[in-house]
Amino acid sequence: MLAKINSGALSGIDGYGVSVEVDICQGLPSFDIVGLPDNAVKEAKERVRTAVRNSGFEFPVKKITVNLAPANTKKEGPAFDLPIAAGILACIGAIKEESLSGSIVLGELSLDGGIRPVDGVLPMIYSALERGIKRCFVPFENSHEAALVKGMEVIALRSVDEFAEILNGEREAKPVILDVDALFADSHNCDYDFADVKGQENVKRALEIAAAGMHNVLMSGPPGSGKTMMAKRLPSILPDLTFEESIEITKIYSVSGLIRNKSALITRRPFRAPHHTISGAAMVGGGRVPKPGEVSLAHNAVLFLDELPEFHRDVLEELRQPLEDGVVNIVRVNGNVSYPADFMLVASMNPCPCGYYGYSDKCTCTPNKISRYMNKISGPLLDRIDIQVEAGPVDYKSLSKDRRGESSAEIKKRVTRAHDIQRERYKNESILFNSQLTPAAIEKYCPLGDIERTVLKNAFDTLNLSARAYHKLLKLARTIADLDGSADILVNHIAEAIQLRNLDRTLLH
């Protein structure tokens, strides 16, 4: 007897079809899985055998062969448990194989016959739909995620016998219907609001500019100046996600196993803040079995690196490529995968190892120690950070002030308008934001008048700006002009941009 069940597997954040072929024939009793299974798939044998028996079926004492086609790609994870069990049940006639035609089956088995959730359901269902499959059987916990795919009939399963009863027509299958639009419309709001931040007006303004042009930011300041607090509020001033962006993020989260029914669709921009002990593979993605890293989890959103110099140097260097390309390519012997990683980098650091240099006499760091600390961030990485802003200490006076700051909603309106202007301007280019402008494009889109040129030249002469600041200043001035709704870059835009490049300046000492 032979049965073929449709299932799926992942490559990067895209799914592809896997056909699970089960054959049962006379011979010495055995149970073999072929088709490049990894350990989790090989172990499916034991789970399937026990789960089938505990669901009240006779497990055949025959020679069982399972093939996972295509046989040349490595199969991982426990998602093949359910299709294998389905194949066996079909072979012994416990279910009707015809009732599975045109369906995809995914799920991990537990020993009692229950069905457990698996990772990456969303991309696998998407790819199944593209292949013309219109119905899916997925674990209950994954059903909402699968139901995000319009045009797919989703049947949620809790156990193997429920599955068998549905297939045999003994139980009515109720497709899961999800009001995706309502889910998407549901609260884009962030838990945090900029109105809570007192003082630090210049940093808030810098973050607004950063959000408007999707510029990367480095905040430097003593402990307790509110760097983390402000970074956390950054998603609240970024424009709302579009549905496509939202699905793309959800796919990444799905692959990483971070999606369950309660939060099937990611509607808010994530804020990822990995600890500084993070490894390179966890940051950019990778591992023997490639998984998306923090940069991908921060796709279309914010990656916050607190205490930037404390991160391992090689981890920081690995950030350079995704910062440039907006995508991570992981190359392995058996194929390569790519994960989207278009994120906004927000980093914070102290001015010196003890944290108080320039702010208080408390600092006892030697100049040597300070320069070693600063040197942990390499020039090429610093080159990719457009905005460098200092956050001074907050004194009691401004903390106790009644005046609430501007709310995130207000700022978001301005940022959204700036985004719209940029989208319109770059509709014929392959970029979306000012931060992505190449030097050649800067010449085209950031023209300066005579007065502006003089001011900029003056600034370079008198303020000790480094040459690498030139293009960044123009990009920033462009963003500030966009925030202002001004078509031309004016003197005050340049003047403000100069204040956003503090680290470029060789200050007195």
Place this chain on the structure above:
Amino acid sequence: MADYSEKNYIMWLSSVMGIPVDVRRALIEHFGSAEEVWRAKAKDIVNSEILSENRADMLIYSRGAYDIDRELDKLYRLGADFIVPGDGIYPVQLTAMHEAPLGLYMLGNMPSDTMPMVSIVGSRRVSDYGAMVCTKTAGELAGCGITVVSGMAMGIDALAHKGAIDAGGKTIAVLGTGIDVCYPSVNRNLYNEIISAGCLLSEFPFGTAPNKFNFPYRNRIIAGLSKVTVVVEAAEKSGSLITAMSAIENSRTVMAVPGNITSALSRGCNELIKNGCAPVTCTEDILEALDIRLNKKDLKNSEKILIPLAEDEKMLYDCIGYEPITVDELISRSDMDAKEAMCLLTMLELKGCIRRLSGQKVVRSL
């Protein structure tokens, strides 16, 4: 062998480590010249009883180990010079001090001694205040044609050199290492700039590493080169106080820049003032100590260039005093929004009315 000059033998004699300068000088006096010390019989050196047995052995050994040709070759390749008293380059001021070095390695050009020199010293750790005063003072002195002498260390030293160079003046750095060693290495640019704006001096042979016991010797040369030593910022136990002491011992004038009595970085300076050193409140104080009378307009840098400020610039400018203020506080004090204030700050900075300090602070330009 015969074509070496006395200068070359002095170079050898001053390279023998562990012998105080006055002992070396006594050796030369005893034997008549450095060349005679080189040629003297070992027995005579020991019998002269100027040196202890160990030191005598060391001296005798070094005669065999020292290769004058090789050292001259190094001098030549580096483009350096070895100067000794009486050769017309060796600063006269220095010969007047006791324990004056027998000779100095020199890289660059010795500024003419028609104008006096002023030493500016201070600690490596600097406050914003110290940095500002140091740069300004050095710049103004250099603007009057005075050579600024310091030690090319980090902090005040480097700022003093920088201030003088930026003002287009002359500067001398006295090193505690060999003249071919740039220490600290972050001052590599400064090292090169000093060579073209004056000279580097060192009494230590080529390749001498920055040993901490070399620096007090270096400090006495800094003090000896100038009539006036200015201590800009020094903590309680700062190396610059050694410079000040040796200046006093050689009856040179020591002046100190007063600081906040609460500031640890100014404690040494304030102590000096308490003990009778004259305070520096402006560059003219130093000029007066040098007996130089200049018209006000000669102090180029202090000339305030009054640029007309726009209304709003004026408003922000009025909120900034001589006490550093953080940008954040400034914004709340001036009641402007961040956007406006940031833009005005740049304009004020471009007009030279204010200065940006580290730690998000601004201050009115001196």
